[in-house]
Amino acid sequence: MVDVDKIEFRSDVTVEIVRSSAHDSDVLFAARVSTKGEQSLEDVEGDAERSKGLINYLVRARHGSPFEHNSMTFYVQAPIFVFRELLRHRIASYNEESGRYRELRPVFYVPGTDRMLVQEGKPGHYNFVDGTAEQHKLVEEETKRVCEEAYASYQRMLEAGIAREVARIVLPLTIYSSLYVTVNARSLMNFLSLRTKREDSAFPSYPQREIEMVAEKMEAEWAKLMPVTYAAFNKNGRVAP
């Protein structure tokens, strides 16, 4: 029997930057080899503050490849329905925990009270409005009930000697998983342009709130590493170069 007290419900996501080699100056040498050849080596430790104009021009003109000479690795914990969306971003490298090789932990996502519940508008342009207290209660109760029942089934099958890869089929998409994802700034800008909702974007996107929570945390880390590029991205309508 599953001890329901051992089941954890969370309403957040974890995003930690575990490795990075990402500086605004990385953009400079990559861009300047075009006109300076070997002299671009002088830009390897260049002062990006003094070259703000160049970085802004590259973003605005969508000269994207100079933004690829850097790397950021994030550790992410999020529900599997978020990973289904995250893994669509192909210009990235991923490694995820396995439901075949380890017993999945009883950690499930349940929307927090600040999660808007009711959808209005048309596909591709939804607006969300807060639900009533009854709707929030219903979502929480139903999610918790299903997760507890599903995890109990999973445990019963494991105890009966069924393989993890078979027993896991009863688990809901709201169960948490964990992965590492490595991206460069160009790819991250594409991800942020699509997975954050910003009305001031040149091309506003309407992502699911839970992947936006992941995106917002990645954005905060990247902004610290490459502030000049980050400012240029925002200034130019959050379009990936």
Ligand SMILES: Cc1cc2nc3c(=O)[nH]c(=O)nc-3n(C[C@H](O)[C@H](O)[C@H](O)COP(=O)(O)OP(=O)(O)OC[C@H]3O[C@@H](n4cnc5c(N)ncnc54)[C@H](O)[C@@H]3O)c2cc1C
């Ligand atoms: C709001 C929203 C709703 C969505 N709804 C759906 C949906 O209903 N169904 C669905 O299936 N998907 C949906 N998606 C996923 C979407 O179609 C993309 O798969 C996802 O956003 C990844 O974007 P990407 O291809 O630009 O990223 P990446 O895969 O990281 O690619 C980055 C860039 O590389 C280039 N590139 C990569 N691979 C190729 C290739 N094979 N050929 C040519 N160029 C390539 C493209 O320029 C691309 O923009 C949705 C996404 C968003 C943001």
